[in-house]
Amino acid sequence: MPLPTPLIEALRATFGADLSLAEAERVAYSYDNSRLHALPDAVVFPTTHAQVEALVRQCREHRVPVIARGRGTNTTGATVPVDGGVVVSFERMNRIIRLDPDNRLAIVEPGVLNGDLQQALKPLGFFWPPDPTSSPWCSIGGNLACNSAGPRTVKYGSPRENTLGLRAVAGTGEGFRAGTYTSKGSTGYDLTRLLIGSEGTLALITEATLKLTPKPTGLRTLRATYRDVxxxxxxxxxxxxxxxxxxxxxxxxxxxxxxAHEHGGDSVPMAGAMLMIEVDGEPETLPSAVEAVSRAARGEGLESLDIAQTAEETQALWSARKALSPAQRTISPNKINEDVVVPVSRLPELVDGVKQLAARHNVLIVSFGHAGNGNLHVNLLPRDDAERERAHACLADLFDLVIRLDGTLSGEHGIGLAKRPFMPLALQASTLDLMRAVKSAFDPDGILNPGKLLP
Structure with missing residues (x-):
C-alpha cells in the first residue's frame, strides 16, 4: 500500500528534492546483484546524519520499513525492499572527512567507494585492507553492512578487524556513537563489531572511523598448478x-x-587445480618469505610453480582469475554464488565433497576463492529449469556438508534473503533467540530491513 500522506509530507520537508516517488527511480532501487527485486514506496538520498535521524523517526511513527543501501553489489538480496517502504541510498553521503596517518585512521561517510578511499590513501603510504572484488564500485557502508572482505583478509583481516568506531542511527531514530579513535579500548560492549555484518537490521551507519595499515613496498606473485583439486x-x-x-x-x-581457458586463451593454464599466492613485505625480506611459501606449496601433485618478477608477469599470472567471471556469465545467467567457509585444515574435505555433490546432483559447479581463510566460492551454474531445481537441492546438501565440517554459511557475502532459511542449520535456537533480543533492543518496532538475516 502507498505511503501515508503525512509521512510523504514529512519526508518532503526533510529531504526536498532528495526524495523520489517516481516509479522509474523506485525500480532502479528495487534490486541488487542477487537478481531478486521488490518495489520500494520511495527512495531518499540523505546528505547528513540529522536527516537519517529524522527519516527513521518519521518512518517509525508510521511503522514503515527503512532499507539502507550502498551501491547494490550485494549478492544475497540484503538490500531488496521485500515489504516496500523507504530505500535509503547513501550514495550522496560520500565525503572522506579526515585522513589521519599519524593516528593510522580515516573517517569517512558510508557512501565513499572502497576504490576511491584506496586511491586517496596511496600517496600517504597506507591502505584499508578490505578489498572485495567489487572494490572499484562498492561502498564502505556496504562493506561494513556485510563484513565484505576479499583476498587480503587472510593476512590483514575483515572490516571487523579494521574498523575503530561508527556513528549510526538505531531503529528508534536515536543517533549514537560506538567504538573509539584509538587502537585499544575496553569500555563496555563492542557495538562496533556487532553492527558490522548486521546488514542494516540494527542501525543505519552514517560515519565510520577506519583503521589504516602501512602499505608494504614489496610484492611477489606465485602461481602453482596441481594434478587435482x-x-x-x-x-x-x-x-x-x-x-x-x-x-x-x-x-x-x-x-x-x-x-577460463576457453574464455581467456592460452594464457590460462590447463591443470587439475591452481593456487594464486601473493607475499608482501619490505624488499629485503621478500626472498626468504617467497622461499618459505614456495617450500610449502611444493609437495604431492605439484605440476608447476612460477614466480613473477615484473608487473607484466604478475598480470599474466592473474589472467586465469580475471577470466573467471565473464566465462561463468557465458554459461549461466542464473548463477548461484555461495561463499561458504570451513577451517583451513578441512578445506580438502570441502573440495572433495563439492566434487561429489556436483556428480550426485548432475549440476555444473565451479569452485574458487580465498583458500587461505578456508573461504570457498562455490558457484552452481544451472542452464535450464531442470538444472535450477537440482541446483537448489544441491545447495541444501552443500550447507549441510559445510556445517558438518565445522564451517559457516558465509564468509563475506552475508545472509540477506538467500541464506536466511538456512540460519537454523548454522546456529542453535538459543543463539538465534539472543540475536532476536539484540534486534529488538536496537529496533523495537522491526522497521529496519525487515525479512532479512534472522529467520
Missing part, C-alpha cells in the same frame, strides 16, 4: 601451517580453469 587443497593447508602468512591465497578448481 585435492593436491591443491592440501597445499593450502601446508602453506597456512608455516610462519609466513601470504597476503592472498586463491584457489581455482579444474572446472573453473577449463572455463
Amino acid at each position: 585435492s593436491a591443491a587443497a592440501h597445499a593450502v593447508a601446508r602453506i597456512m601451517a608455516q610462519p609466513v602468512t601470504p597476503c592472498a591465497l586463491e584457489f581455482i578448481d579444474d572446472v573453473a580453469l577449463r572455463l
Whole structure:
C-alpha cells in the first residue's frame, strides 16, 4: 500500500528534492546483484546524519520499513525492499572527512567507494585492507553492512578487524556513537563489531572511523598448478601451517580453469587445480618469505610453480582469475554464488565433497576463492529449469556438508534473503533467540530491513 500522506509530507520537508516517488527511480532501487527485486514506496538520498535521524523517526511513527543501501553489489538480496517502504541510498553521503596517518585512521561517510578511499590513501603510504572484488564500485557502508572482505583478509583481516568506531542511527531514530579513535579500548560492549555484518537490521551507519595499515613496498606473485583439486587443497593447508602468512591465497578448481581457458586463451593454464599466492613485505625480506611459501606449496601433485618478477608477469599470472567471471556469465545467467567457509585444515574435505555433490546432483559447479581463510566460492551454474531445481537441492546438501565440517554459511557475502532459511542449520535456537533480543533492543518496532538475516 502507498505511503501515508503525512509521512510523504514529512519526508518532503526533510529531504526536498532528495526524495523520489517516481516509479522509474523506485525500480532502479528495487534490486541488487542477487537478481531478486521488490518495489520500494520511495527512495531518499540523505546528505547528513540529522536527516537519517529524522527519516527513521518519521518512518517509525508510521511503522514503515527503512532499507539502507550502498551501491547494490550485494549478492544475497540484503538490500531488496521485500515489504516496500523507504530505500535509503547513501550514495550522496560520500565525503572522506579526515585522513589521519599519524593516528593510522580515516573517517569517512558510508557512501565513499572502497576504490576511491584506496586511491586517496596511496600517496600517504597506507591502505584499508578490505578489498572485495567489487572494490572499484562498492561502498564502505556496504562493506561494513556485510563484513565484505576479499583476498587480503587472510593476512590483514575483515572490516571487523579494521574498523575503530561508527556513528549510526538505531531503529528508534536515536543517533549514537560506538567504538573509539584509538587502537585499544575496553569500555563496555563492542557495538562496533556487532553492527558490522548486521546488514542494516540494527542501525543505519552514517560515519565510520577506519583503521589504516602501512602499505608494504614489496610484492611477489606465485602461481602453482596441481594434478587435482585435492593436491591443491592440501597445499593450502601446508602453506597456512608455516610462519609466513601470504597476503592472498586463491584457489581455482579444474572446472573453473577449463572455463577460463576457453574464455581467456592460452594464457590460462590447463591443470587439475591452481593456487594464486601473493607475499608482501619490505624488499629485503621478500626472498626468504617467497622461499618459505614456495617450500610449502611444493609437495604431492605439484605440476608447476612460477614466480613473477615484473608487473607484466604478475598480470599474466592473474589472467586465469580475471577470466573467471565473464566465462561463468557465458554459461549461466542464473548463477548461484555461495561463499561458504570451513577451517583451513578441512578445506580438502570441502573440495572433495563439492566434487561429489556436483556428480550426485548432475549440476555444473565451479569452485574458487580465498583458500587461505578456508573461504570457498562455490558457484552452481544451472542452464535450464531442470538444472535450477537440482541446483537448489544441491545447495541444501552443500550447507549441510559445510556445517558438518565445522564451517559457516558465509564468509563475506552475508545472509540477506538467500541464506536466511538456512540460519537454523548454522546456529542453535538459543543463539538465534539472543540475536532476536539484540534486534529488538536496537529496533523495537522491526522497521529496519525487515525479512532479512534472522529467520
